[in-house]
Amino acid sequence: MSFTYVLSTLRRRWLTVLLALLLLGGLAGAAFAETTPDRFEATTSLVVSPVISNPLIGSREDVNIRTEQEILGSREVARRAAESLGLSDAGESLRGDVEVAAPLGSQILQVTVRAEAPQEAADGADAIAAAYLELRQEAAANLTERYLEGVDQQIEELRAEPSTPTTVALIENLQQQRTSMAPSDHEPGRIIGAAVPPSAPSGPGLLITVAGAAMAGLLLGVAAAVLRERLDPWVRSADRLELAAGPLAVVSSEHSDEQFWVRLADEAVRRARVNPACEPVRVLLHAAAPMPSRIAAGRLLAAVHRILDDPGTGLSWGGTDAAAETAAGASTGCAVIVPSGRYRTSLASAARRSDVAVIAATPGPH
Numbered sequence: 001m002s003f004t005y006v007l008s009t010l011r012r013r014w015l016t017v018l019l020a021l022l023l024l025g026g027l028a029g030a031a032f033a034e035t036t037p038d039r040f041e042a043t044t045s046l047v048v049s050p051v052i053s054n055p056l057i058g059s060r061e062d063v064n065i066r067t068e069q070e071i072l073g074s075r076e077v078a079r080r081a082a083e084s085l086g087l088s089d090a091g092e093s094l095r096g097d098v099e100v101a102a103p104l105g106s107q108i109l110q111v112t113v114r115a116e117a118p119q120e121a122a123d124g125a126d127a128i129a130a131a132y133l134e135l136r137q138e139a140a141a142n143l144t145e146r147y148l149e150g151v152d153q154q155i156e157e158l159r160a161e162p163s164t165p166t167t168v169a170l171i172e173n174l175q176q177q178r179t180s181m182a183p184s185d186h187e188p189g190r191i192i193g194a195a196v197p198p199s200a201p202s203g204p205g206l207l208i209t210v211a212g213a214a215m216a217g218l219l220l221g222v223a224a225a226v227l228r229e230r231l232d233p234w235v236r237s238a239d240r241l242e243l244a245a246g247p248l249a250v251v252s253s254e255h256s257d258e259q260f261w262v263r264l265a266d267e268a269v270r271r272a273r274v275n276p277a278c279e280p281v282r283v284l285l286h287a288a289a290p291m292p293s294r295i296a297a298g299r300l301l302a303a304v305h306r307i308l309d310d311p312g313t314g315l316s317w318g319g320t321d322a323a324a325e326t327a328a329g330a331s332t333g334c335a336v337i338v339p340s341g342r343y344r345t346s347l348a349s350a351a352r353r354s355d356v357a358v359i360a361a362t363p364g365p366h
Helices: 003-012 014-035 065-072 075-085 092-096 118-160 165-180 205-231 238-245 258-272 293-309 321-328 344-352
Strands: 040-048 052-054 098-101 108-115 189-193 281-287 335-338 356-360
Touching: 003 014, 003 205, 014 205, 040 118, 065 098, 065 108, 065 118, 075 092, 075 118, 092 098, 092 118, 108 118, 118 165, 118 189, 258 281, 258 293, 258 356, 281 293, 293 335, 293 356
Parallel strands: 281 335, 281 356
Antiparallel strands: 040 108, 040 189, 098 108
């Protein structure tokens, strides 16, 4: 299937393409844009600080920003944010509208919340960020508490033993460590950019939505036009006939003029593979309505006479039916029209008696 064939198909099936473009591109796109509620987006930015991994010595571990990104978008953070906002669905609806981004090479997280109202989107983004920092603060506090419990347990065990200078020294050392232990209220991170209620809804907007739908409609229309052309059982064009017939010759012209019939006759005589000087070319001619068979036969015989019998005479039917009938009645001896009949049996019999078959059709008929 060539590009030229596709273009000719679109030219013939332009109504299919136009309907798909209008229905899907215009109506469906506009309906989708109008029925879909506006969505607003608000973003809160926060920086993540390293947490204390060992409160006894105050060491901190590096921030794994990808891990923190997953925690920020987790169900637990969404649940805490929903509680702070007074939502009753355990944060599932809020979590479905959250998008977390982590700029490459930084310790910054950006949480974006989509909602149907500008203030709702801003409050949701701030609540998610606050819930994440709260969860991180609790994790650091729990770690410090576990270390304190371990130190206290060691002190109690040492006190239960007999008092010796060694145990006294160990208890004093542990008490100093407990006193100097890093506080649990260190900053786990902070919000560096609070969410601002957006002034306009997000999304492509009506114009871009309709344009995108129109492009989809155009592609769908092209596909539908080509599919209709391939599934159509009728041959309605010269290029379709050439595609269906394969190696058979197709002679086409926008006007049924003398040159067209001469080219048709020349092709028919060449493919008949007989010597017109010794025997006539037997042509099985079928003319589709509205062209009468007798007119088609006269024009074809006149063209054969011109190219074979006496090309120097300039015999021409002149574009009139009367001249064509006169040419058909001429005794050329170089071509004979084989009657085909109206039924399949008679058509098959006529085909066996013919050297070449010619189908003459005007644009439009099947």
